[in-house]
Amino acid sequence: MNKPHKQQQETGRQSPIKRATSYDVAELAGVSQSAVSRVFQDGASASKDMRDRVLSAANKLGYRPNAIARGLITQRSNMVAVIITRQTNLYYPEVLVQLTQRFSEHGVRVLLFTLEHERDTDSVLDQLLQYQVDGVVTAATLSAEQMGTIENAGIPVIFYNRTLPERLVNSVRCDQEEGERWLVSELANSGHKRFAIVSGPADSSVSMERTRGALQKLKELNIDDVMIVSGDYSYASGRAAFAEIVDRMEGLPDAVVVANDVMAIGCVDEARETNNLRVPEDISIVGFDGVGPARYAAYDLTTVRQPVGRMSEAAVSMLIERIENPGLSPEKRVFSGDRIRGGSARLVDDEA
Amino acid sequence: MNKPHKQQQETGRQSPIKRATSYDVAELAGVSQSAVSRVFQDGASASKDMRDRVLSAANKLGYRPNAIARGLITQRSNMVAVIITRQTNLYYPEVLVQLTQRFSEHGVRVLLFTLEHERDTDSVLDQLLQYQVDGVVTAATLSAEQMGTIENAGIPVIFYNRTLPERLVNSVRCDQEEGERWLVSELANSGHKRFAIVSGPADSSVSMERTRGALQKLKELNIDDVMIVSGDYSYASGRAAFAEIVDRMEGLPDAVVVANDVMAIGCVDEARETNNLRVPEDISIVGFDGVGPARYAAYDLTTVRQPVGRMSEAAVSMLIERIENPGLSPEKRVFSGDRIRGGSARLVDDEA
DNA sequence: CTCCACATTGCATGCGAATGCATTATTGCC
DNA sequence: GGCAATAATGCATTCGCATGCAATGTGGAG
Numbered sequence: 001m002n003k004p005h006k007q008q009q010e011t012g013r014q015s016p017i018k019r020a021t022s023y024d025v026a027e028l029a030g031v032s033q034s035a036v037s038r039v040f041q042d043g044a045s046a047s048k049d050m051r052d053r054v055l056s057a058a059n060k061l062g063y064r065p066n067a068i069a070r071g072l073i074t075q076r077s078n079m080v081a082v083i084i085t086r087q088t089n090l091y092y093p094e095v096l097v098q099l100t101q102r103f104s105e106h107g108v109r110v111l112l113f114t115l116e117h118e119r120d121t122d123s124v125l126d127q128l129l130q131y132q133v134d135g136v137v138t139a140a141t142l143s144a145e146q147m148g149t150i151e152n153a154g155i156p157v158i159f160y161n162r163t164l165p166e167r168l169v170n171s172v173r174c175d176q177e178e179g180e181r182w183l184v185s186e187l188a189n190s191g192h193k194r195f196a197i198v199s200g201p202a203d204s205s206v207s208m209e210r211t212r213g214a215l216q217k218l219k220e221l222n223i224d225d226v227m228i229v230s231g232d233y234s235y236a237s238g239r240a241a242f243a244e245i246v247d248r249m250e251g252l253p254d255a256v257v258v259a260n261d262v263m264a265i266g267c268v269d270e271a272r273e274t275n276n277l278r279v280p281e282d283i284s285i286v287g288f289d290g291v292g293p294a295r296y297a298a299y300d301l302t303t304v305r306q307p308v309g310r311m312s313e314a315a316v317s318m319l320i321e322r323i324e325n326p327g328l329s330p331e332k333r334v335f336s337g338d339r340i341r342g343g344s345a346r347l348v349d350d351e352a
Numbered sequence: 353m354n355k356p357h358k359q360q361q362e363t364g365r366q367s368p369i370k371r372a373t374s375y376d377v378a379e380l381a382g383v384s385q386s387a388v389s390r391v392f393q394d395g396a397s398a399s400k401d402m403r404d405r406v407l408s409a410a411n412k413l414g415y416r417p418n419a420i421a422r423g424l425i426t427q428r429s430n431m432v433a434v435i436i437t438r439q440t441n442l443y444y445p446e447v448l449v450q451l452t453q454r455f456s457e458h459g460v461r462v463l464l465f466t467l468e469h470e471r472d473t474d475s476v477l478d479q480l481l482q483y484q485v486d487g488v489v490t491a492a493t494l495s496a497e498q499m500g501t502i503e504n505a506g507i508p509v510i511f512y513n514r515t516l517p518e519r520l521v522n523s524v525r526c527d528q529e530e531g532e533r534w535l536v537s538e539l540a541n542s543g544h545k546r547f548a549i550v551s552g553p554a555d556s557s558v559s560m561e562r563t564r565g566a567l568q569k570l571k572e573l574n575i576d577d578v579m580i581v582s583g584d585y586s587y588a589s590g591r592a593a594f595a596e597i598v599d600r601m602e603g604l605p606d607a608v609v610v611a612n613d614v615m616a617i618g619c620v621d622e623a624r625e626t627n628n629l630r631v632p633e634d635i636s637i638v639g640f641d642g643v644g645p646a647r648y649a650a651y652d653l654t655t656v657r658q659p660v661g662r663m664s665e666a667a668v669s670m671l672i673e674r675i676e677n678p679g680l681s682p683e684k685r686v687f688s689g690d691r692i693r694g695g696s697a698r699l700v701d702d703e704a
Numbered sequence: 705c706t707c708c709a710c711a712t713t714g715c716a717t718g719c720g721a722a723t724g725c726a727t728t729a730t731t732g733c734c
Numbered sequence: 735g736g737c738a739a740t741a742a743t744g745c746a747t748t749c750g751c752a753t754g755c756a757a758t759g760t761g762g763a764g
Contacts (some may be wrong), residue, residue, distance in 0.1 A: 019505060019506075021749090021750055021751085022750065022751060022752095023750080023751095031713080031714085032713065032714045032715075033714090033715095033750090033751080033752095034713075034714060034715080034716095034751095034752080034753080035712090035713065035714075036751090037750095037751055037752055037753085038712095038713085038752090038753095040751095041752080045711060045712060045713090046712075046713085047711085047712060047713090050712075050713080062501070062504065062505075064478065064481050064482050065482060065750085065751075066424075066482065066484060066749090066750050066751070067479075067482040067483045067484065068420055068423045068424050068429060068483065068484050068749090068750080068751095069424050069719090069749070069750035069751045069752090070750080070751055070752075071420045071719095071751095072418075072420050072421050072424055072718095072719050072720065072721095072749090072750080072751075072752095073718075073719050073750085073751055073752045073753085074719090074751085074752065075719075077420060079463070079483075082464075086449055089445045089446075089448060089449050090445050090446065090449070090644075093441045093442050093445035094441075094442065096441060096448070096464075096466075097438055097441050097442070097466050100464050100465070100466045101466055101468070104465075104466075109463055109464075109465075109479060109483065110463070110464045111431070111461055111462070111463055111464075112434075112448075112452050112461075112462045112463075112464045113452070113456075113461075114448075114449050114452045114453055114456075116453070126416065127419075127461060129416045130416050130417060130418065130419040131419045131420065131431075131461065132418060132419065132420050149414070152414065153371060153414075154371075235644060235647070235648065262644075265648060268650075269648060269649035269650060272649070272650075273649050292442075292587060292614075292645075293644075293645045293648070295587065296587065296617060296621060296645070296648075296650070297621035297624070297625050298620075298621060298624075298648070298650035298651065299650065373719090373720055373721080374720065374721060374722095375720080375721095383743080383744085384743065384744045384745075385720090385721075385722095385744090385745095386721095386722080386723080386743070386744060386745080386746095387742085387743065387744075388721090389720095389721055389722055389723085390722090390723095390742090390743085392721090393722080397741060397742060397743090398741095398742070398743085399729095399730095399741080399742060399743090402742075402743080417720085417721070418719090418720050418721065420719090420720080420721095421719070421720035421721045421722090421749090422720080422721055422722075423721095423749095424719090424720080424721080424722095424748095424749045424750065424751095425720085425721055425722045425723085425748070425749050426721085426722065426749085427749075
């Protein structure tokens with residue numbers, strides 16, 4: 001005796017299960033297909049009786065409106081594309097969760113695209129257009145040409161932490177330069193004189209901005225002789241970067257400005273372990289981002305935290321607005337980061 | 353004089369930009385719509401001449417096949433749903449990136465759903481079915497009933513690091529119990545006697561398994577008096593958990609088995625900072641997951657690393673297989689974690 | 705009681721591409 | 735050169751739902 005299973009196991013599993021359509025529901029409820037369609041919309045008119053019969057029939061059949069078909073007719077897929085790079089996700093996982101949840105509150109689904117590097121954008125673009133997404137949030141850099149392609153399709157785009165030179169685009173970002181300038185001035189105010197910078201990968205616009213901000217401020221302070229080494233945002237590359245600084249610089253720096261927290265943590269470890277330095281007594285190290293590990297007691301970084309909550313909120317609402325009202329003109333929203341004075345830098349208390 | 357803009361700016365931006373359809377291409381190329389459709393498929397027959405004319409016309413119009421319309425007729429959306437909880441992403445961001453990239457290699461897009469907690473599954477389910485996804489990978493727990501709903505729609509599901517009791521389901525997971533048993537036996541072999549356990553949130557099946565595995569092994573070793581406190585997987589809760597242990601236990605434990613790395617790091621910090629303990633000389637602390645921070649020099653956790661690469665690879669290929677061949681019977685793939693003997697535990701070298 | 709305004713409902717059509725079938729062009733073979 | 739086999743192409747239909755329009759029903763005002 002075979003154990004009896006749930007259902008339709010008999011008929012062979014191969015048979016593609018036929019999902020109930022609005023016609024099926026209509027038939028069972030003894031009404032027209034239009035009626036079913038109307039019951040499952042908001043502003044449509046339907047009598048209570050009608051509604052009841054349809055809903056009960058729909059329930060019986062396990063009917064759910066087919067979002068694909070609906071999208072075809074309404075010209076709205078209710079999907080947006082979110083483009084992230086490996087980096088975005090690995091060092092700021094929260095961004096994605098927040099975006100997705102907030103979009104979901106607006107009845108919008110997220111179609112996710114991840115890029116290994118900030119270049120393989122072209123294929124993603126194709127996909128994105130094929131799927132008729134209603135909008136795009138990109139945490140990867142797009143070229144002007146790529147942007148043009150999307151724009152011509154009438155799809156609004158929000159740039160997350162990046163922008164497009166010489167073009168009016170919507171963007172939400174954290175003010176990287178301002179943050180770096182603050183970090184550098186804090187360090188300088190506290191007597192640091194010998195600076196080194198650890199930048200991120202060359203194709204990261206965020207890293208460029210941060211490094212530029214730091215250099216600007218240093219220049220204003222007449223500190224010109226600054227060593228710059230670069231990493232790839234990873235812990236290991238942070239350690240390597242610090243080693244390189246020690247190796248190439250005459251004498252040690254007393255402050256290292258690192259392009260992100262994870263590399264900063266790498267620097268701290270390398271300084272302590274390999275070079276027997278005390279942080280912050282012998283050397284100050286500052287990061288950027290305000291990721292979780294930055295708060296771990298062993299590091300307690302001085303850093304600038306990106307206000308992820310407000311930024312993602314802004315990105316979502318800006319995009320939704322532009323989906324509903326395509327005429328809106330471009331807008332840039334810039335958020336200042338939260339300044340965190342952690343124990344990884346020797347800072348004087350200048351609040352007095 | 354107005355600056356001349358790109359195009360169609362004049363006509364008012366409100367006008368919804370009309371995307372080229374296969375008919376437009378057909379007309380321009382002087383062929384039928386079917387021909388256009390065929391050129392954009394794989395196995396379809398088309399002469400070189402035809403192909404050239406269509407492609408050139410398509411190019412001229414910026415035509416891209418409408419994946420929504422295609423999905424409607426082919427009954428394949430080429431989208432899969434990936435359901436994650438906040439936890440999955442925050443403590444193992446890589447999972448998502450890997451899944452997305454691997455699916456993308458198969459021409460499959462990811463529709464992302466995130467749950468605040470492992471319960472709000474119902475609404476997600478609705479969405480998922482409405483969007484006609486071809487398959488589902490879930491890193492959130494589903495009830496048997498929910499699973500039934502998806503199954504009835506003929507959609508294959510892969511459970512990621514979880515399973516469904518009393519039901520045949522596809523799953524990919526890391527052997528949590530085995531990992532914990534190894535951790536405990538390593539600790540015991542090295543002379544640890546007083547154990548405490550920090551578990552994860554009660555609604556996390558992963559945490560349940562880990563705790564169970566540890567307790568089993570402890571029982572086998574006749575260690576019965578084990579204090580268990582629980583956290584929510586966060587750093588802060590790890591610190592709090594350790595404080596609670598110190599508070600409630602008579603004397604200190606010599607080994608703390610923690611349900612994940614992030615909390616383990618919290619425990620280490622709390623032990624060092626607040627209790628002035630040396631890790632691992634005074635106390636051994638072990639975690640689970642093998643996340644990035646576990647390797648930071650300040651912690652160097654003894655832990656079990658989930659083989660995320662192989663697991664996501666397995667999940668993707670299992671799902672794709674089942675999409676193409678709905679008849680396949682359920683399969684479970686269990687991966688052993690990588691055993692990492694880090695400096696956070698005082699372990700004797702038993703390799704000799 | 706009559707007439708009009710408005711709420712309900714159904715009919716028919718269209719969204720954009722895929723595909724079975726019929727038709728026509730092409731090729732190969734004897 | 736003639737004919738069958740095959741490739742290339744077009745026609746017509748279909749996927750599931752939304753929506754303009756017409757038809758019908760309801761209620762209220764006069």
